[in-house]
Amino acid sequence: MHIYQGKSVLEGVAIGPLRLMHSQKPTITDAKGEGAEKEEAKFRAAQQKAVSILQKLYESALSSVGKSDAEIFAMHIDMTEDLDLEDAVIDRIKQGANAAYAVKEAGNEIAKTFAQMEDEYMQARSVDVLDVCNRLCNCILGIEEESVRLSTPCILAASDLTPAQIMQLDKSLVLGFVTARGSNNSHTAILARTLSLPSVVNTQTEIPEKFDGCLCVIDGFTGKVYINPDEATLQQYKQKQTELLAEREMLASLKNAESVTKDGKKTAILANVGRSLECDVAIESGAEGVGLFRSEFLYLESTDYPTEEAQFAEYSAAVQKMQGRPIVIRTMDIGADKQAKYFQLPPEENPALGYRSVRICFDRPQILKTQLRAIYRASAFGNLSVMIPMITSLQEVRFVKALAEEVKKELSQEGVAFRADMPIGIMIETPAAALIADELAKEVDFFSVGTNDLTQYTLAIDRQNQALEKFYDPRHKALLRLIRFAADAIHAQGKWIGICGELARDLTLTEFFLKIGIDELSVSAPYILPLRKRVQSIDTRSVLLETWL
Amino acid sequence: MITFEYIITDKEGIHARPAGQLIREAKKYASSVTIRCKDKTADAKRLLAVMSLAAKCGDTVTVNCEGADEEVAAVNLKAFLQANL
Incomplete structure (x- = not known):
């Protein structure tokens, strides 16, 4: 058994025979050219040819x-x-250089400047420059680009692979690949992820010829490549592969399933999104709606x-994409760590406890009014709600509601369509809001807990301060008690409460949230199905609240 | 001459693919278009130059359009940046 260690491109396991790919570099000498005019003409012709090759690749990639x-x-x-x-x-x-030599030298020089950049991502772009120049050289020298013909499923091994080579492969026959060079940031790696090919790059050493045809295992989790694996290793990976497949199928089967516990308690699992474009991904990922649309961007x-x-x-696009599923737009949460220059907010000693969100709108109501007008207009297109962040008092809620009334009146007078009964909710991000939830529940239709801020304000820990990380305990009893207290008060008024902060995706807390009757959990798209699986595995009758509180 | 500033919000900065889209947008106009980021200035119609700026998320870039169609170029480039970067 031989083991190579490289960098993982995509998590997964691939098992199959190894197929070595040779890439022959064209021989380019510094021989004198046939005169500037002729060499330039060769270069121009090569440019045209290379562009037409790439054009074809672009079209095939597009589909x-x-x-x-x-x-x-x-x-x-x-x-x-x-x-x-x-x-x-x-x-x-x-x-006096010949065209091919001129391209090679110019390419090397440009590639070098990228390779020397500080940014790792830009360093990887030197590979793109070399790839482009190599194609130009081939076109000048009349060398056809080699495409690999595969007849049986295999794992490819090469010194390096270009995006073009990946595109030309018969994807149904490639199980994964391993390259000696290349990086995680390369466009080859990006394509491998899109095509779901478990792959390892940058093993540093080339895999020798003698291993062509040998059985190979790629561990895309650790970046290890096994050639001629021993029986135990092979069995271990075969089992891992079966498990991964079963897991994927199981999660896929949950896409349209309900989020119900074993004892029949229903919750809803929704997505947090940052822009309307992400709504498609949310639905694709099994979201029952959008629990938090951040309008900050x-x-x-x-x-x-x-x-x-x-x-x-933007809002009407998002609402329409959700096709009748609920979507909650949170009004702007600018200030603290999210600054926009034109707001011209004065510098603060302590921005997290400072001038942000609805507090700014108190002084500049026009900002919120403009946003509310846009949201009310979008409400005509589907199942939309609006949510106000950073609430600490009844006065703030009444201020926003008065503004909403003003907007509704204006829109009616203008004859613009909107939903007059669009639900208005608030975020519970401060201990103050949690503690007066009973009074707030008489004013608004729903609540959502922003656990990141609630943790920060409850535990007096600045999220931006890394030195405090060890004190940041999102399972602190104080926090869980606040959430439970708020949930009880809100349910007593017949209103609903969700959680849209990072804590919602913590699978070890799910049983606690369900036990106290949290009505919805909103998480980013990749966490939806694992969370639904977790919900279905819970029996809230056997959850003891005392262990949490 | 029209100049405007824009703050890059794409988390990867002006990376390769959007840089390609950006120069294609810039090439639509007869005006000369330059982009400045920190102490470097690039011709916005040249891919390698734009990529060499290595503009990152949070960086402010200054776009300068000069020529017969500078107004429409500035409006459209600004919209392009907002939508893509």
Whole structure:
């Protein structure tokens, strides 16, 4: 048994015969060219040919891996035609170099500048430059790009693989790959993840010829590659592979299942999203709705206050994508760690306890009014609710409700469609809100606990201060008691309470949340199915609250 | 000449694929377009130059459009940045 250690690209296990791929580098000499004019013409012709090859790859990628990954090839076209590269090549040709040598040298020089950058991601881009230049050289020398013909399923081993080589493979026959070079950030790695190929890169040493055809195991969790594994190792990975498959199928089967405990307690599992684009992923991931739509990006990605129209476009798109499923938009939560320059917020000694969210809107009601108008208009398109963050008092709630009334009146007068009974909820992020939940419940329709802030404010721990990490205990009894206290008070008024903070995805707390009757859990998309599985495994009758409180 | 500032919010910065889209957008205009990030300036129609800026999330870039269609170029480039970066 031989073991190689590389870097994991995608978690998973692949088992199959190894197939070694050779990539022959074209021989390029510094022989004198046939004169600048002729060499330049060769280079231009090669550019055109390379672009047409890439164009085909782009189209094939578009249909097999989608727009985002296909952009790799569009970017390679841009690089092939890049004026800086062109200048560097033509310069060398004018000094007498042959076209291929000029491209190789220019490419090496540009690749070097990327390789020397500080940023690891940009370093990986030197590979793209070399790939593009290598293709140009092949086109100049009339060498056809080699594509690997596979006839049986196998694990590929190569010194390195380019995105183009990956695209040209028969994907139904590739189980995974291992390369001696390459990085986790390469476009090859990105494609491998999209194609779900368990792979390992950067093993440093090349796998020798003699292993061609040998049985190989790729452990995409640890980055280990086993060649000729012993019986025990092989069995271990076969079992792991079976388990992974079963797990995946089991989770997939939960996509449209209800989130019900063994004793019949129903909760709902929704998604936290940051923009309307993510709504598709949320539904795809089995979300029963969107429990938290953060509207901050509209403010953070803008150089001025976002207009009502811009907001309406985004909110109505999100509501429509949810096709009748519930969606909760949280009004802007700017301030503290989320700053937008144009708000021109004064610097603060203690921003977490400072001027943020609804507190800013008290002084600048127009900001919230514009947002509420956009949200009310979007409410006509589906099952929308609005939620206000950072509430500490009844006065704040009444202020927002008065503003909402004003907006509704204006919209009616303008004859604009909206849902007059759109539910209004608030976040429980402060101990104050939890402790007066009974009074707040008389004013609003629902609640959602933001556990990150609630932990920070309850335990007096600044989330941004890393030195305090060891004191940050999200299972602190104080916190769990506050949540339970609020839940009881809210249920007593016939209102509902959800959890949308990070704690919602902690599977060890799920039984506690269900026991106190939390009505919905909202988590980011990848956590939805594992959470649903957890809910279905719980019998709340056997959960003892005392152990938590 | 029209100049505007934009703060990069994409968590990977102006990485390769969006850089490609950005230069294709810039190439649509006759105006010359430059992007400045920290102390480096790049021709926005040149991919390698734009990538070399290594603009990261949170960096402020200054975009400068100059030429006959500078107004429409500035508006569209700003919209492009907001939607993609």
